Amino acid sequence: MASTNGAMSTGSPAWPVATIALAQLLGTSLWFSANSATDDLMRAWQASAADIGWLTSAVQSGFILGTLIMALGGLADRYRASRIFVCSAIAGALFNAGFVWLSEGLASAMLFRFLVGLSLAGIYPVGMKLIVSWAPERTGQALAQLVAMLTLGTALPHGLREVGAELPWQAVILASSGLALLGALLILWLGDGPHLPDARQRQASASGAARRATVLDAFRLPRFRAAALGYFGHMWELYAFWTVVPLLVSHSVLAAEYGVLGVSGMAFGIIAVGALGCLVGGLLSRRLGSARVALGALAGSGLCALLFALFWEGLPAPALGLLLLVWGATVIADSPQFSALAAKACPRELVGAALAIQNSIGFAITVVSIAATTALFERVGLNAAWLLVPGPIFGLLGFAWASRQGAHDDGGAPLRR
Numbered sequence: 001m002a003s004t005n006g007a008m009s010t011g012s013p014a015w016p017v018a019t020i021a022l023a024q025l026l027g028t029s030l031w032f033s034a035n036s037a038t039d040d041l042m043r044a045w046q047a048s049a050a051d052i053g054w055l056t057s058a059v060q061s062g063f064i065l066g067t068l069i070m071a072l073g074g075l076a077d078r079y080r081a082s083r084i085f086v087c088s089a090i091a092g093a094l095f096n097a098g099f100v101w102l103s104e105g106l107a108s109a110m111l112f113r114f115l116v117g118l119s120l121a122g123i124y125p126v127g128m129k130l131i132v133s134w135a136p137e138r139t140g141q142a143l144a145q146l147v148a149m150l151t152l153g154t155a156l157p158h159g160l161r162e163v164g165a166e167l168p169w170q171a172v173i174l175a176s177s178g179l180a181l182l183g184a185l186l187i188l189w190l191g192d193g194p195h196l197p198d199a200r201q202r203q204a205s206a207s208g209a210a211r212r213a214t215v216l217d218a219f220r221l222p223r224f225r226a227a228a229l230g231y232f233g234h235m236w237e238l239y240a241f242w243t244v245v246p247l248l249v250s251h252s253v254l255a256a257e258y259g260v261l262g263v264s265g266m267a268f269g270i271i272a273v274g275a276l277g278c279l280v281g282g283l284l285s286r287r288l289g290s291a292r293v294a295l296g297a298l299a300g301s302g303l304c305a306l307l308f309a310l311f312w313e314g315l316p317a318p319a320l321g322l323l324l325l326v327w328g329a330t331v332i333a334d335s336p337q338f339s340a341l342a343a344k345a346c347p348r349e350l351v352g353a354a355l356a357i358q359n360s361i362g363f364a365i366t367v368v369s370i371a372a373t374t375a376l377f378e379r380v381g382l383n384a385a386w387l388l389v390p391g392p393i394f395g396l397l398g399f400a401w402a403s404r405q406g407a408h409d410d411g412g413a414p415l416r417r
Contacts, residue, residue, distance in 0.1 A: 020190065026180055027153065151274040152272055221345050228361070230298060237369070242271055373387050
């Protein structure tokens with residue numbers, strides 16, 4: 001039986017959450033699909049590590065523009081989330097295929113990767129809104145499942161590359177397009193949840209200017225601002241780390257000691273373990289609250305970055321591998337909790353736009369950190385990890401500052417969600 005907003009009625013929110021999470025896994029496999037072919041692209045186009053970084057930054061730039069359009073134009077709250085997700089997944093699959101079939105060099109490749117990023121703006125933040133629409137009472141844990149799938153989706157191309165080592169790189173990247181289309185079918189079947197206002201119920205008379213002002217005014221809410229500042233510090237570290245993971249492996253003792261696993265295999269493991277970090281963080285959030293889990297994970301990933309930068313030359317391969325696995329688990333575990341805090345801090349009718357604008361700013365930060373880290377890697381090698389350390393420090397300090405402001409505004413009430 002269909003619900004009042006056209007969604008499939010599935011009873012318990014567990015199945016919708018699982019469906020959305022699986023669709024997120026499939027759709028976000030587009031994000032790092034090109035990075036799975038790093039070595040092949042560097043040979044074919046005589047590209048450097050910095051050039052591969054620019055390919056990743058092109059995806060981030062497209063994502064930024066897409067989320068800005070959705071947030072400031074009100075698209076995230078004017079149209080059904082499921083419809084946006086389906087259209088975006090189909091478009092992303094086509095642009096990803098265009099990257100394989102039509103790219104003739106770095107410039108044309110960057111254009112297609114930009115368009116893939118534009119499409120991902122309708123998958124990732126909209127997936128978060130879908131989660132809120134189905135399970136608002138357990139947002140932290142549900143978003144943890146969603147971001148766990150984003151993490152696996154990010155790692156998936158590396159896994160496909162390792163499994164299909166004998167296949168041409170074009171086939172591995174095209175596999176991501178097929179997965180994204182399957183994700184679109186899942187959301188087309190599921191539809192929207194019943195716990196957010198239907199787009200058709202919004203006041204049609206609200207002007208675009210008024211909507212933009214309302215979205216930006218979310219940053220006046222101390223609790224939203226605290227979550228956003230923590231998220232921004234987290235984002236400085238996260239995507240730059242994911243981008244350079246294959247380089248951290250191939251230029252360290254791990255490549256020689258565990259060559260049988262392959263660089264792609266080890267990169268897959270280091271990134272994919274973040275899914276476990278998200279799930280554990282989601283469970284802990286039910287007991288400890290999202291704020292404590294987010295801050296603990298952010299502090300943990302910052303410590304891992306510092307330890308790697310200090311000791312990568314002297315650590316034996318088992319210790320270095322363990323450090324990277326812990327880093328991979330903690331670097332993403334805070335993301336769903338910061339998003340849950342942000343979603344709970346703003347009015348429900350603005351959840352989509354508020355999450356989109358937070359994502360937009362956060363991913364703008366990643367463009368700078370990715371470009372800076374990959375460029376620095378060309379000069380100083382693995383010591384470029386030092387550039388990732390300031391992100392967690394800023395996030396922790398920013399969260400603490402905004403939380404103190406919120407405590408004053410709320411009469412001393414602590415920030416715990």
